[in-house]
Each structure stands twice: as C-alpha cells, then as structure tokens.
Amino acid sequence: MEVITWSRLQFAMTAAYHWLFVPLTLGLALVMAIMETLYVVKKDDSWKKTAQFWMKVFAINFAVGIATGIILEFEFGTNWSNYSWFVGDMFGAPLAIEGILAFFMEATFFAVMFFGWEKVSKRFHLASTWLTGIGAAISAYWILVANGWMQNPVGTTFNPDTVRSEMASAQAFWEVVTNPVAVSKFFHSVTSGWVVGGVFVAGVSSWYLLKGRETVFAKKSLLIGGLVGIIGSFAVMLSGDSSGVHAAEFQPMKLAAAEGLRDGGRRAAFTIVPGVRIPGMLSILATHSLDGYVPGINDILNGYTDNDGNEIPSVAEKMERGRMALDALAAYRENRETDPEAAAAARAILDENVQYMGYGHLEKPEDVIPPVGIVFWSFRLMIGIGMLLLLVLLLTVWFTWKEKLKGKKWLLWTMLCCIPLAYLCGQFGWIVAEVGRQPWTIQGLLPVNVAISSLSAAAVKTTFFIFLGVFALFLIIEIRIMLGAIRKGPQISED
Amino acid sequence: MTYEILQNYWWCLVSLLGGLLVALMFVQGANLHLGNKKLDNVQKRMVLNATGRKWELTFTTLVTFGGAFFASFPLFYSTSFGGAYWVWMILLVTFVFQAVSYEFQHKKGNLLGVKGFRIALMVNGFLAPFLVGTAVGTFFTGSDFTVDKAAIADPSSPVISTWGSGWHGLEALAQPHAVLLGLCLVGLTTLLGALYVLQYVENGGVRKRMHETIHRFSIPFVILFVAWLAMLVLRNGYAVDPDGTVTVQQYKYLDNLLQMPGVLAMLVVGVGLIIWGLAQGAQIESHRGFWPAAGGTVLVVMAVFFLAGLNNTAYYPSNTDLQSSLTIRNSSSSYFTLTVMSWVSLLIPFVVAYIAYAWRAMDRKKITLDEIEGPGNKY
Numbered sequence: 001m002e003v004i005t006w007s008r009l010q011f012a013m014t015a016a017y018h019w020l021f022v023p024l025t026l027g028l029a030l031v032m033a034i035m036e037t038l039y040v041v042k043k044d045d046s047w048k049k050t051a052q053f054w055m056k057v058f059a060i061n062f063a064v065g066i067a068t069g070i071i072l073e074f075e076f077g078t079n080w081s082n083y084s085w086f087v088g089d090m091f092g093a094p095l096a097i098e099g100i101l102a103f104f105m106e107a108t109f110f111a112v113m114f115f116g117w118e119k120v121s122k123r124f125h126l127a128s129t130w131l132t133g134i135g136a137a138i139s140a141y142w143i144l145v146a147n148g149w150m151q152n153p154v155g156t157t158f159n160p161d162t163v164r165s166e167m168a169s170a171q172a173f174w175e176v177v178t179n180p181v182a183v184s185k186f187f188h189s190v191t192s193g194w195v196v197g198g199v200f201v202a203g204v205s206s207w208y209l210l211k212g213r214e215t216v217f218a219k220k221s222l223l224i225g226g227l228v229g230i231i232g233s234f235a236v237m238l239s240g241d242s243s244g245v246h247a248a249e250f251q252p253m254k255l256a257a258a259e260g261l262r263d264g265g266r267r268a269a270f271t272i273v274p275g276v277r278i279p280g281m282l283s284i285l286a287t288h289s290l291d292g293y294v295p296g297i298n299d300i301l302n303g304y305t306d307n308d309g310n311e312i313p314s315v316a317e318k319m320e321r322g323r324m325a326l327d328a329l330a331a332y333r334e335n336r337e338t339d340p341e342a343a344a345a346a347r348a349i350l351d352e353n354v355q356y357m358g359y360g361h362l363e364k365p366e367d368v369i370p371p372v373g374i375v376f377w378s379f380r381l382m383i384g385i386g387m388l389l390l391l392v393l394l395l396t397v398w399f400t401w402k403e404k405l406k407g408k409k410w411l412l413w414t415m416l417c418c419i420p421l422a423y424l425c426g427q428f429g430w431i432v433a434e435v436g437r438q439p440w441t442i443q444g445l446l447p448v449n450v451a452i453s454s455l456s457a458a459a460v461k462t463t464f465f466i467f468l469g470v471f472a473l474f475l476i477i478e479i480r481i482m483l484g485a486i487r488k489g490p491q492i493s494e495d
Numbered sequence: 496m497t498y499e500i501l502q503n504y505w506w507c508l509v510s511l512l513g514g515l516l517v518a519l520m521f522v523q524g525a526n527l528h529l530g531n532k533k534l535d536n537v538q539k540r541m542v543l544n545a546t547g548r549k550w551e552l553t554f555t556t557l558v559t560f561g562g563a564f565f566a567s568f569p570l571f572y573s574t575s576f577g578g579a580y581w582v583w584m585i586l587l588v589t590f591v592f593q594a595v596s597y598e599f600q601h602k603k604g605n606l607l608g609v610k611g612f613r614i615a616l617m618v619n620g621f622l623a624p625f626l627v628g629t630a631v632g633t634f635f636t637g638s639d640f641t642v643d644k645a646a647i648a649d650p651s652s653p654v655i656s657t658w659g660s661g662w663h664g665l666e667a668l669a670q671p672h673a674v675l676l677g678l679c680l681v682g683l684t685t686l687l688g689a690l691y692v693l694q695y696v697e698n699g700g701v702r703k704r705m706h707e708t709i710h711r712f713s714i715p716f717v718i719l720f721v722a723w724l725a726m727l728v729l730r731n732g733y734a735v736d737p738d739g740t741v742t743v744q745q746y747k748y749l750d751n752l753l754q755m756p757g758v759l760a761m762l763v764v765g766v767g768l769i770i771w772g773l774a775q776g777a778q779i780e781s782h783r784g785f786w787p788a789a790g791g792t793v794l795v796v797m798a799v800f801f802l803a804g805l806n807n808t809a810y811y812p813s814n815t816d817l818q819s820s821l822t823i824r825n826s827s828s829s830y831f832t833l834t835v836m837s838w839v840s841l842l843i844p845f846v847v848a849y850i851a852y853a854w855r856a857m858d859r860k861k862i863t864l865d866e867i868e869g870p871g872n873k874y
Contacts, residue, residue, distance in 0.1 A: 056872070059598055066551070067594035070558055074587050077565065077576025082647065084576070085655050088569025089828045096566035097839050099559030104846050107551035108853045114872050115548055120856050128853070159829070163644040163655070164569075167831040330648040361650055450647065453577035454657040463584050470588065473606070474595055480604035 004452055006460035007079040010467065014071050015434070016427055017471045021065030023426050026140065026190055027197015027232070028058045029133030031225050036129050040122055046492060050217055051129075052117075053490035054201065059114055060482050064474050071467070079460065081453035083441055089166045090156050090176065091146050098142035105135030140193075141186050148182025150442050151433075152250040155179075158354050160332050160347065165445060181250060184242040185433075191235035192426055198229020199389055199415075199422040202396055204486055206412035209405065217492050219400055226397035233390040241285070247436075248286035248294060251443060254436035255286060256297045257372045258379040264296035264304075273380065297372070301365050313356075315365035322360025325353035358445040367447075370438040374431060382428035385421050392418050501833040502823045503805065505567035508840060510800035512560040514793035517627070517680065518687065519553040521789065522546040525688030526593075526620040529613045531704055537867060538701045539613070540601075540874075545696050545862050546688070547597045547874040552850065554594060566836055570642065570826035571811055574656035578640050579630065579664025586626045593619040597874045620688075621681060628680030630664075632673025634803040635727060635748065637812035639666065642819040659815045672730065675723045682716035683769070683792060690776045690785040697861040706779060713773045720766075727802070728752065733809035733820055741809045741820045751806045758801045765794030 032054040039047035073095065077084050084092075112120060112128035120128070155172030156165040167173060176182075202225045208218035247255040256264065259271060259282060267290055270281030283292040287307060295304045295312075303314035313321075331346035362368065396415045399405050405412065437443060441451040496504075525546045529539050565572040576583050592615040599605045600612040607615075639659035647653050660666040667673050686709060693705040732747020744750070752759050772788025775781050804810035804823050811821035827833065860866075867873060 059872075060602075063595045063598040066554065067591045070554070070561075070590060070594075071587060073558060073561055073565075074576065074583055077561075077572045078580055078583055079577070081573040081577025081656055082654055084565065084573035085569055085644075086647065088565055088572060089832050092562065092566030092569055092572070092828065093832055093836050093839075096559070096562040096836060099555065099562040100839065100843060100846060103555040103558055104552070104850060107555040108850050111548045111551060112853050112857060116857060118871055119860050124856065162829070163647055166829040167835070170831045170834050172831065173835040326648045326650070330645060333645045333648070361653070450653045452654060453573075453580070454654040455577070455580055455663070456661075459580060459663065463580075466584075466588065470591065477595075477599055477604070477606050480606070481599060481602040484602065484604050 001457060001461075003455055003457040003460055004449055006457055006464055007452055007455075008448060010079060010460060010464045011072075011075055012434070013464070013471070014068060014075060014467060016430065017475075018065065018068040018072060019426055019430055020423060020475070021061050021068065022136075022140070023189075023193035023196035023423075024061045024200055025058070025065050025136050026133070026193025027195065027200065027228065028054060028061070029129075029136055029197075030194060031197050031201050031221075031228050032058060033126075033130045033133050034224055034228070035221075036126050040126050046216070046220070049490055049492045050220055053217070054221070055114060055129075056485055057204075057482060059110075060478060060485065062110065064478055067474070068471075079453055079455070080441070080451045083446065083451035086164050086446055086451070087150075087153075087156075087442055089164055090149060090153070093167075093173070094142045094146040094149070094176070098139050098146075102135050102139035102142060105131055106139060107135075109135065137190055140190050141182075144185040144189060145177055145179065145182045148179045148185050149176055150440075151185075151437060152179055152181040152246070153442050153445055158357065160329055160350055161336075163329070163333075165442070180242070181246045184239050184246055187239035188236060188243055188429075191232045191239060192429065194228050194232025195236060195386070195389060196422045196426060198225045198227070198232055198393065199418050201225025202229060202393060203416045203419040206396065206415040207486070208489065210409060210412050210416070214489050214492060217490050222400050223397060226393050226400070229393045230390065230397060233386065233393065236386065244285050245288065248292075251437055252295050253297065253300050253368055253370065254375070254432075256295060256300060257370045257375040257436055258432055259294075260372055260376040261294065261296040262298055264294045264299045266291050266293050268292075268294040297369055300368070315359065315362075315368050318356040318359040319362055319365065321353040322356040322358060322362070324360075325350050325357040326360040328353070329357070355444070358440070358442070358447055358450075361447050361450045362439070367439055370436050375436045378428040378431040378435070382425055382432060385425040385428070389418055389422055389425065496834070496837075498830045498833075499824075501830065501837060502827045504837060505563075505827065505833055506800070506804050506810075506823050507797075508843075509560070509563050509567060510797040510804075511793070512556065512563055513631075513800055514796035516553070516556045516560050517624070517683070517796045518789040518792040519549070519556050520624050520627075520680070520684040521687035521691045521785070522550045522553045523593075523620040523623045523688070524681075524684030524686065525692050526616040527685050528688065528692065528704065528708070529620075530617050531708075533704050533707075534701065537864065538698060538704075540867050541696050541698055541701055541862050541864070542692055543597070543600070543616075544867060544873050545692050548857060549691075550593065550597060554590065557590065567828055567833060568821070568823070568826045569828060570656070571821055574640055574642060574821065574826075575630075575638075575811065577654075577656055578658030579633075579638065579667070580658075581662070582626055582630055582664035582667065586623060589615075589619040589622045592616075593623075600874060620684075624680035624684040625677040628677035629667050629670075629673045631799065631803075632670065632676035633667050634800075634810050634812075635730065635732070636667070636670040636673045637733070637814040637820075638664075639815050640813050640819060641816045642813070642821070672723070672726050675719065675726070679716065679720045679723055682712055682719055686712055686716060686773060686776075687785065687788055687792065690772060690788050693776055693782050694785045695858055695861050697863045702782065706777065709773060709776045709784075713777065717770065733812040733817070735807045735809050735820075735822050735824070737807075739822070739825060741812070741817045741822070743817070747808065748802050751802045751808060755801065755806055758798050758805070761794045761801070762798040765791040765798060767791065769795065 032051045035051035109128040109131040155175035157168040159166045202222050205218040205222035208214045267280045268282040269277040269279045280290050286294045328346045328349035335342040439447045596612040596615045689705040689708040728749040734744040768787045768791025772784040776784030809820035809822045813819040
C-alpha cells in the first residue's frame with residue numbers, strides 16, 4: 001500500500017479510538033456535575049458518594065482521551081504536511097484557541113475535582129466539577145469549528161503568492177466560528193456524548209440492580225444518567241436534522257452516498273433499508289420541502305440545477321477548470337518576478353477557475369464518489385441504534401421512576417447491553433461524516449492525495465502498527481481497570 | 496498594527512509558551528527520581544502524586560505550544576513535523592504513555608505492573624526534555640530540508656516541504672551542539688523537579704534525596720549550559736536580508752545578543768534566577784527555590800527563541816537549500832489570522848490567573864505521608 005493509504009488508516013484509527021473516550025467524558029461530566037450539585041443543594045452525603053464513584057470512572061477514561069487527542073494534533077503535521085501549510089492559516093487558529101480556552105480549563109479543574117475534596121471549599125469543588133465539563137464542551141466546540149470548516153470552508157480566499165487558503169478578512173473569522181456546519185456538529189457531537197454517558201451510567205446501574213447490590217445508589221444513578229441520555233437523544237435528533245440539511249446544501253455527494261441515491265430528483269424517497277422506501281421523505285429531510293430537489297450520484301457527476309436555480313457543472317468540467325487553475329498558478333509563480341504581463345494574465349485565469357482548483361488534482365470524475373456501501377450502512381446503523389437506545393432509556397427510566405422494575409430483568413439486561421451499542425452508534429456517525437466526504441480533506445479545495453507528507457510508506461506503516469499495539473494495550477487495560485472499579489462499586493453503607 | 500509587529504508578537508507568544516513548557520517539564524524531571532534507589536516505595540509514591548497533580552498542565556502546555564506554532568507559523572509545523580517525523584513520533588509515544596501511567600499505575604489489572612508504568616514515566620522524563628531540547632537545538636545548527644511552494648501545482652509531486660535525510664529528524668543526534676541543548680534540558684528539568692518536590696512534599700527522607708540531587712547535578716548543568724552558550728556565540732548564524740535572502744553570517748548569534756540588549760538582560764537575569772533557585776534548594780534547611788528557578792527558566796528559554804528568530808534571523812535554517820530556511824516573515828499565518836488570534840491572546844492573563852488560583856488552592860496543603868496512606872483519591 002502507498003503512503004497515502006497508511007496515513008489515512010493511521011489517522012482514521014486514531015480518530016476512531018479517540019472517539020471511544022471523548023463521548024463518555026462529555027456525558028459523564030454532566031452526570032456527575034448534576035450529582036454533586038444535588039449533594040451541595042440537598043446537603044445529602046449519599047449524592048457526594050455517588051458523584052465520587054462516577055468521578056473515579058471518569059478519571060480512568062479521561063487519561064486515555066487526553067493521550068489520544070495529542071496524537072491527532074501531531075498527525076496533522078507529521079502525516080499531512082501539505083494540508084498543514086495549505087490550510088494552516090484557517091485551521092490552526094481554532095486549534096490554538098482550543099488549547100488556550102479549553103484545555104487549560106479542563107486540566108486545571110480536573111485536578112481540583114479529583115484531588116481537591118479535602119483541599120478546597122465545597123463550592124469551589126462544585127465549580128471545578130462543572131468547569132471540567134464546560135472545558136470539555138468548549139474544547140469540542142473549537143475542534144468542531146475546525147472540522148466544520150473542512151466540511152464547509154467558509155471565509156477563505158486562495159493566495160497564489162503564499163500558495164494557501166487564507167482568512168479573507170478579520171470578519172471572516174466570525175463566519176468560521178459561526179459556520180452552520182460547525183454549530184450543528186457541535187450540538188450533535190456533544191449531545192451524542194450525553195447519550196453515551198447516560199447509557200453508560202444507566203447500563204452500569206442496571207448491572208448493580210441485577211446483582212441486587214448498591215440498589216439505592218444504582219436507582220439514583222440510573223435516573224440521572226437515564227434522563228441525561230434521553231435529553232441527549234432528543235437533542236441529537238434535532239441537530240441531526242440540521243446536519244442533514246447542511247449535507248444537502250454543502251456536501252450533496254455525502255448525502256447521496258448516505259442514501260445510496262444514484263439518480264435524484266424532486267420528491268425523493270428515503271430508503272430505510274434497500275427495498276423499503278418512504279416516498280418524498282428524503283426531499284423533506286434534506287430541504288424541508290416535499291418538492292425539494294436532491295441530486296443523486298449521477299446528477300452530481302453529470303451536472304444539475306440546484307434548488308436556488310444555480311447550474312452546477314459536471315465533475316469533468318470542474319476537473320478541466322481545476323487543471324486550468326493549477327496551470328495558471330504555475331505560470332503565475334514562474335512569471336511574477338520576471339514578466340508582470342504574463343503573470344497578470346495567468347492570475348486572471350487562476351481567479352476565474354480557482355474555486356475548482358482542488359478538482360484539478362483528481363484523476364477521473366468517479367474519484368469524487370466516496371465508498372457508498374460503508375456510508376449507506378453506517379448511516380442506517382447510526383439511526384437504528386440511536387432509536388433503540390432512546391426506547392430502552394425511556395422504558396428503563398420510566399419503570400425505575402415508578403418503582404416497577406421487579407420482574408423486568410430483561411429490561412435491565414437490555415440496558416446493560418446498550419453500552420457497547422452506544423459507542424458503536426457514535427463510531428458509525430463519524431464514519432458517515434468522514435468517509436462520506438472522501439476524497440476531500442477540505443471539501444472541494446484539497447483532496448487527500450495532495451494533503452500528504454513526503455514520507456515513505458514503510459515509515460508510516462511502522463508508526464501505524466506501533467499505535468495499533470499501544471491502542472490495543474491501553475484499551476485492554478482500561479476495560480480491565482474500569483470493570484474492576486465497577487465490580488468494587490461505590491461501597492455506600494446504606495445498602 | 497502592521498503585519499511585522501503581529502509576526503513578532505506571535506513569535507514572542509510562542510517563545511513564552513516554549514518557556515512555560517520547559518519550566519513545567521519539572522514534572523518530567525521529578526519523574527526521573529522514581530528510579531532513585533534511595534527512595535522507598537511510599538516516598539516514590541509521594542513524588543508521583545506531587546507531579547500527578549500537575550502533569551496535565553505540562554501536557555496541555557505542550558498541546559497549546561504545538562497549536563500556537565501551527566496557527567502562527569504553519570510552515571514550520573508542516574516542514575518540521577512532516578520532515579523530522581521520527582523525533583516527533585518518539586516524543587509523542589512517550590507522552591502518550593505518560594498520560595496513562597499516573598491513572599493506571601496502581602490499579603489492579605493494569606498488565607504492565609507498577610514497575611512498567613514507572614519505567615514509562617522515566618523514559619518520558621528523559622526523552623521529552625532531551626528531544627525537545629535537541630529539536631530546538633536545530634534552530635541553530637540547521638536541518639536537511641527544502642521548501643518549494645510551487646510544487647502544489649505539480650500533480651506528480653505536490654508536497655511543498657521535503658526532508659533530505661532518510662533518518663527523518665534522528666540525524667540531529669549527530670549534531671553535538673543540538674544534542675548538548677537536549678542534555679541541558681534534561682539537567683534543568685531534573686533540577687526543577689527536585690526543587691518542586693522539595694517545596695511541596697513534606698517528608699524528610701524525600702527532601703534529603705532532592706537536596707542530594709541538587710548538590711550533584713547543579714554544577715554539571717551550569718557547565719553544560721555555559722558550554723552550549725559558548726558554542727552558540729562562536730558559531731555562524733543565518734541572517735535574513737530585507738529582501739528575504741538568507742545568508743550565513745559569522746558570529747550572528749553573538750551579534751544578536753549585543754544588538755538586542757533586552758534579550759541579553761533576559762538571559763543574564765534568567766540564568767541568575769536559576770542559579771539563585773538552585774542555591775536556595777542546595778541549603779539543607781531550605782525547602783524553597785522552585786519559583787525563582789522556574790521563572791528563570793521561562794526567561795532563558797524565551798531569550799533562546801528570541802536569539803533564533805528575531806533581529807533578521809532565520810529560525811529554522813535549511814542546510815540543503817539556504818533559501819528554503821524558515822523565517823518569521825516567510826512562515827507565518829496571514830495578517831487577518833494573526834490579528835484575530837492576537838485578540839484571543841488577550842484572554843491569556845485570565846487563563847493564567849485561574850491556573851494560579853487553582854494551583855495555590857491545591858498546593859496550600861503539602862503532600863504528606865498521611866495523605867498517601869489515607870483513603871482519598873491518589874495515584
């Protein structure tokens with residue numbers, strides 16, 4: 001395999017692994033902050049012990065999340081050198097701001113939260129717990145601003161002198177920060193973290209109830225965790241709806257792949273599974289209008305007219321214009337110091353075609369089609385599992401609230417089994433988002449084959465297997481330690 | 496504000512973050528003491544818990560330092576990280592192990608045992624300052640790379656920055672001057688770690704060992720650093736003409752020191768503070784010295800960065816193609832990005848303030864034997 005393939009595999013593995021730990025951090029942070037608030041407000045020590053138990057679990061998970069986050073940051077430079085220069089002007093700022101505003105908040109207050117019970121006041125401790133979670137959420141916002149910009153690169157202009165995409169103006173940063181794709185992604189990702197955290201707490205609590213251990217603690221935890229999961233589920237649905245609309249607007253190929261839609265049109269049907277379709281539903285979901293036009297893969301390849309009446313050129317035409325832009329860029333740089341007239345002429349051609357420059361790097365029009373099967377099924381599994389999680393959470397919380405869990409071991413077992421499903425749901429979501437936008441690192445601007453570093457395949461292959469080994473080791477250790485902590489339990493005397 | 500002022504401002508901020516990173520690497524330095532055979536298991540655990548409440552700050556500063564470099568000087572990020580691949584990857588792996596070693600070390604089922612994770616912390620304790628120091632050392636010795644921005648228009652070979660050596664960064668280990676800086680950093684962080692533990696761990700046995708470390712390593716460290724500094728002022732440097740042309744200039748760094756008296760003062764005051772801190776720590780009855788030494792470290796590292804990049808100097812020189820060398824001017828982000836980030840940087844004092852508040856609140860009660868043997872959360 002080539003260096004590009006190993007680099008992609010390495011980044012995908014790291015990102016997927018990182019996302020095993022981040023959602024639990026986001027969700028559990030909220031759960032334990034609510035529990036500690038109840039302790040402070042109600043002056044009830046059992047809430048303190050409940051919060052402390054989940055904090056122990058949080059700490060086990062938190063370390064690996066931090067460890068894997070830094071790998072992603074480094075890999076932008078180590079494996080995607082061209083990317084780092086070409087969009088560093090746009091992409092670096094959110095990353096730096098994330099560090100300044102969020103990471104320090106998380107790191108500082110996590111230490112107070114975990115070690116400070118006997119060292120700081122009750123209120124300062126509570127504030128630290130909330131600030132740890134808020135820091136994690138702010139961190140998510142900035143990294144998703146960066147990711148959202150990759151999906152919908154707003155506020156940028158290409159500078160042929162520096163050969164990169166640059167911020168168009170100081171105000172353009174506001175466009176980047178409020179990019180609708182980033183905002184949707186933030187709510188979708190953070191609230192999906194609430195679902196994972198909620199399901200995790202409810203699932204573990206169900207295990208205690210099945211074992212007849214720590215029942216008071218378990219019911220309290222199940223209610224709080226379950227409610228967080230339910231609220232998260234509804235919020236995920238809302239933000240998922242806007243994500244669909246944004247995909248239709250900014251990344252129609254991703255939507256077409258997610259739907260397996262070869263030929264689009266108005267009143268497009270939504271495919272639940274192959275052969276089972278709801279007429280008109282896709283148009284409603286994608287455009288909020290029954291008559292909305294949704295282009296299919298072939299339409300995008302061949303060109304179409306969008307809902308605003310704009311003529312979208314075929315991919316072949318975009319490639320041709322992209323190559324004109326690349327040739328003009330080369331001519332401009334060759335002549336800019338020696339022949340101003342030739343440079344000006346080249347610049348004019350470049351400016352006219354620059355929006356398609358990324359297409360100039362593609363070999364054939366079909367290169368713009370992502371792996372349809374993977375995206376199609378990941379999308380369905382994400383939605384299907386998400387609905388199942390909501391249903392199980394609703395039932396479990398309802399019967400716990402009504403004290404009617406007796407004789408419902410099946411429900412508690414189902415809740416417990418939902419824990420791995422919640423993780424899978426998030427992974428499928430990211431597969432849709434990231435595999436669905438292939439071949440672009442930056443939508444329409446920079447395909448993956450141009451974003452790479454000048455490395456040998458053997459070097460990246462070596463680091464891939466090193467990380468694979470390290471990740472596997474850490475995962476096994478993490479699960480063993482976490483299971484040990486859960487088996488030991490909070491040991492609250494009231495049982 | 497002009498573009499040049501913004502570029503200089505961000506070089507100063509990156510330098511400040513670099514200084515804070517090295518100072519906070521007392522965590523790495525203190526962890527080297529986990530291999531001290533004169534410390535018993537409980538005493539080692541006290542050291543571990545002292546650094547365990549601060550390692551995330553060091554880690555976060557590293558991430559922010561990387562992020563700030565990426566955001567303000569992206570050509571450095573793409574050239575160095577993509578080129579000196581193995582240096583950054585080894586550094587990364589040691590930090591990844593460090594991040595889990597605290598939490599996992601004393602937990603049942605951790606597979607590697609206490610010893611395994613302590614070794615991981617010690618490997619990070621040595622390699623992190625050594626590799627960071629050696630990498631910064633190449634700011635003065637130069638590296639083997641070329642930068643051709645026009646390459647992106649060439650579909651057959653679109654990569655802008657290419658590294659000449661197949662060792663991808665490890666060839667810096669053959670540069671004595673760069674390696675010397677790496678060793679200086681190992682010495683400095685070990686001493687800072689000893690000073691921190693001395694100040695914040697209340698245990699006679701532990702403090703005795705930290706005094707021993709300070710006695711043993713202070714003078715060799717000062718000699719190493721003076722040797723590195725002497726080699727620096729005597730070596731050729733990389734000057735940048737107003738039109739951006741890079742040339743080799745004799746005694747460039749000595750000139751930089753003399754032409755920037757403020758930087759010279761920072762260096763002198765910084766070294767003085769470090770020596771003062773070490774002198775305080777060397778006194779048997781004293782438990783102080785960390786703060787002057789840490790403050791001095793920040794000043795010295797900033798001065799080193801200023802020498803590398805300010806006063807029309809190429810901070811990341813290319814030995815393969817002199818004109819590919821990176822300067823503050825040719826490697827920075829655009830005017831608008833630097834402007835926006837400068838506004839955001841105004842929040843840094845606020846961040847520093849809450850870190851200081853939390854640090855003070857947590858360190859008011861020192862780490863004692865009772866705490867380590869008690870029921871509360873600990874590593």
